[in-house]
Amino acid sequence: MWLLLLGKVQTLENLNARGMQLAPFCCLCVGSEESMGHLFLHCCFVDSVWESVLSPLNGQRPNLFNFLTVESFLHAWPRVQGSVFVQKVWELVPYVVIWSVWCARNDVIFKGKRRNAEQVRRETMAYLWNWLAVDEERGDHHFSDLILGWEAMVQGIG
Template sequence: MVAQQALSTVDNLKTRGFHMANRCCLCQHQEETHVHLFFNCSYTNQVWSSILQWMKISRPSKNLKQELSYFDVGGTKWRMYWFHISLAATVYQVCLGRNRHIFRGECKRLDAIINKIKFVAAIRILMINHRARLSLVLDALNS
């Protein structure tokens, strides 16, 4: 749904006739659009930048469409898995965090979301490749 821009972001709801305030609930600075939410929002940009740093990819974060087509992670096939799994985990946790904030009034700390993404990504890598670097899993569990 995210890749197809089919999430119920405020801009999508407005096109369907719903009238509501159009502020991003995560950063409170700009209008909530699909493009803004992934990763133009200062909040989600910080999350994704931290995950890129964890993966030892030193470049600025891009928007979601560019990230989905990014293949220059260098290294082995498992690094590519690591990148795509981490991207999927990030998008999922951003969606969960946004929905928790809207529907329950809960706002998770930035470091808690980052640690959850690392944990989920490390466990999924381990499930795909049981010989994956143990240091990746241990790093995620210790952060």
């Protein structure tokens, strides 16, 4: 399902074709032409978000430039051992980062609102927590556990 949603993402090329004349450059880094691969994997702004979310992995952090497409990246996302809750959190991480980046990008284009990578990282954690709201496993955890225990959680994944 997520891959189908990604296929519907309106890149600048699609928006330009629909009459919204926008510069062909990524509005987050303003250094490269926007594409799905650039926006979600290769943009230096997005790399900062990924770095802050995955920094506890140290040398085991995936090199996003090894992936040409978002789909190949998602297919290569590692499986984890750990509690059911940790597994669910880890499975959601790439989608939540992508969603947060998408929201940040759209806010720049449509509202003129810019955020820095740290703000997007915090929004990522908030989205992650909210996406887990209906999960039975979340009942024993608190948002502060996710924020304060993030490093231990991610290091346990490697």
